[in-house]
Amino acid sequence: MDDPTRADVLKRLAYIEGHLAGVRRMIEQDTYCVDVLKQTFAVRRAIEKLEGKLLAGHLHHCVVEGIERGDGRVLDELVELYELANR
Amino acid sequence: MDDPTRADVLKRLAYIEGHLAGVRRMIEQDTYCVDVLKQTFAVRRAIEKLEGKLLAGHLHHCVVEGIERGDGRVLDELVELYELANR
Amino acid sequence: MDDPTRADVLKRLAYIEGHLAGVRRMIEQDTYCVDVLKQTFAVRRAIEKLEGKLLAGHLHHCVVEGIERGDGRVLDELVELYELANR
């Protein structure tokens, strides 16, 4: 992972950790479940966006390098990731 | 939320927070992106399971009470949650 | 299911069937895969919207009636549906 990608991903992760801490407080303070669920949905969406950044970095580095040296495993891994992503 | 549900949900949340801390370490140590992604997928699945517990508690309490007092809003909220869940 | 819901759901289903027929033509005519995938994503979203209508009808009829006769199975089924929805 290049440095700007890592910095971006870590910043997103810090945001997600803070968001989860907020969810914890909501549960401890007995917030209405529907409102808690809307926040956990938002946390999952933020994780998906982080995954998009990880994937972009992966494609532009490891996948390009893999293809350039004729290593098809990087492609099989991408299909596997797609199938795993929402299971 | 009843006490056993809250205890279960908070335990799951602690597990998720620990899992995310592990993801952070993986990124800081420059772990292969594909392996990081598999872990973020697992974090999202763990959040979805937590949501299932929140939803079960919500249905058995707020929704039952809402219907018993003839308040249809609890049903509209459920449809809205379903539509929001994966957007 | 009441008649307006069934009519709405069948109309949506006809639209989805037409959309899938379009996907078939795209594949037969060797359309660029990325463009085909964008259409299958749209088909899945249309099915999710149809599911929202089915769920709304189910909640306002079967679930309300189940709760009114004290039958908790309708609630367990909803949790099961939530967990199944994206697996």
Next chain:
Amino acid sequence: MDDPTRADVLKRLAYIEGHLAGVRRMIEQDTYCVDVLKQTFAVRRAIEKLEGKLLAGHLHHCVVEGIERGDGRVLDELVELYELANR
């Protein structure tokens, strides 16, 4: 798309069309909504599997060729697809 991939994808599509026709019959015969929903979930999963096949074909052909001629757009498209896949 190569011929074996296209044949596989069209076979899966025929299966999905038959499955949707079954969903239509269920709705017309007023089947219990929960059972209909379980079938629409299965249809969406079958579409996702078809997408996995389309994606695998795309990666092994267009993406490899794109990278070999230094065209980074194929990578940006993959990130875009990932972000679109479940929205």
